[in-house]
Amino acid sequence: MSTVHRRLHSDLINSDRSSPGPGSKTKQGTMQHHGRILFLLPSLLLLGGFVVIPLGLGIGLAFFQWNGLGAATFVGFNNFITAISDPEFWHSAEITLWYVLGTTVGCNLLGLSLALALFTKFRGWKVFRTLFYLSGVMPIVATGITWGLIFNPGDGLLNAFLGAIGLRQFEGLWLASPHLALPLIIFVGIWIGVGLPMILFSAGLMRISPALLETAELDGASGVKRIWYVTLPLLKPVMIVTTLMLLISSIQVFATVWVMTGGGPGYATYVLGIYLYNTAFEYNRFGYANAMSVIIAVVAGLSMMVALKLGRVMEPS
Amino acid sequence: MTRGMSFRGRATRVVLIGALSVWAIIAIGPIIWVYYSSFKTNAQIVSNIWALPHPWVLGNWITVLTSAVNSVPFITNIMNTLIVGIPAVIVVILAGSLAGFALARFRFAGAQAFQLFLLLLLPVPQFAVMVPVWSYMHTLGLTNSRLGLFLVYAAFNLALAITLMRGFFSNFPSDILEAALLDGCTEWYAFWRIVVPLSVGPMVTVGILTFSSVWNEFLFAVSLIQDPSKMTVQPALAALSAGATGQLTFGWAQQFSALAITTIIPVILFLVFQNRIFRAVTLQVQN
Structure with a gap:
């Protein structure tokens, strides 16, 4: 509806009725048209020159073997075939998938809980x-x-702290442990990412009509029930958006x-980004790195x- | 009955605020720890990593800024980010406003395709464009160049700017524009003389978001620039850190100071402009 409205408006603005001066109707029309190209030109140049062309070149280079310096050799679909049978590629894809699942679920749950808690509007909730x-x-570099x-x-803070309060037996290897490194990196991912879903859930909660919640309360629904049966279903559209963004x-x-x-210990946190960086800039396999980039972008x-x-x-629903 | 209820209400409230406080400590504890540790000496940090400074020393920040940490002083890296970032912010604001206005107000062939392109760009991970972009900039001779990094930043921050400005301009009051066009203004003239002065707020928002993104950017910076004298803030910070090896290339105190210096700009920008940023974030979702 609103787009139709907008169209009508812009038609109105752009119609010849809006350009006075009877003699120069066509001339003014063309002048306006030239003006319009000027509006888009800077963006088209930048996006074309530094997004579209590099990406096109990347797709092209995916069919070549290239060490980043000399001439590139055409190898057809070889790079793609290599990727499909490359255990390191699949391993980093799996690690990345765990990370994506962990942070997306974690940020959604924590963000929703924080938003619900803030929604009680206790004194000082805005500070929180x-x-x-x-x-x-x-x-993110500083956070990491x-x-x-x-x-x-x-000599990290956590171990020093555990030692100081007499819990030395809980001191751990943390990031040096192959089992804990990925969960800890997911935790940091949640720490970084939780703000956005929290804000969006808060905004979603504000839009729920208070009358609806009051009715539910009068019907005898307890706090938890009210959240489960009334609030959460109404927040579903927000959750779809936060999930996509996460x-x-x-x-x-x-x-x-x-x-x-750095991807370790061993390969415990070897995510796709690190593997791509190493393939290109450490092992100088630019053609292969481009092919993996294409696969990742398409997926x-x-x-x-x-x-x-x-x-x-x-x-x- | 009512007394019981209110007691239960109060109890839930206490539990709730307790839980929130725990996350608040996790959320800002590390940030506060970094800031006060940047005022300790190396000896103080080694003897107790979590104690408050005693006495407070003020020299660490200056040391990091002025003495060569990774062969150049940190202030050079900050200057590099500003040299690359400020022009990028200006270009993104201008180009993004112009295109956002065109998308919101004009009908032209390919408008739909253009918006679809912006949407499709969204899910592509940055590391998947890193190698293509490097290959291209390398062919142009623009790796190891601040000009090259500026162009990449301007281009890759444009999509969000266009989307935000389009959202703003589609709610721009039509009668003002119509009046201007009836007075015989060209669209171009009307845009600069009437629309821009009324759009300073959203343009500032786009500027803040773009600047934060450039200041925090790591991937393009670390892949496109190797020369330490041209390096921007984040790769310099990463190079200076203990990293995976656990070996500090510089003292603890300097490490904390570099962290504090790097984080203070986005933190201040956020604290000052938080309402603007919250609004932009919610608006972006509605589009």
């Missing part, structure tokens, strides 16, 4: 909201280094792993479309 969002605005210092097995942002994971574990794009479709199917 600010504090909870703050972790998300920190540079800070948590790295906390979970450092040697999926998009969590698959990006790179800097935290880079500064906290990400397709998953997005599927997720949007799923979201649309689920939304009407």
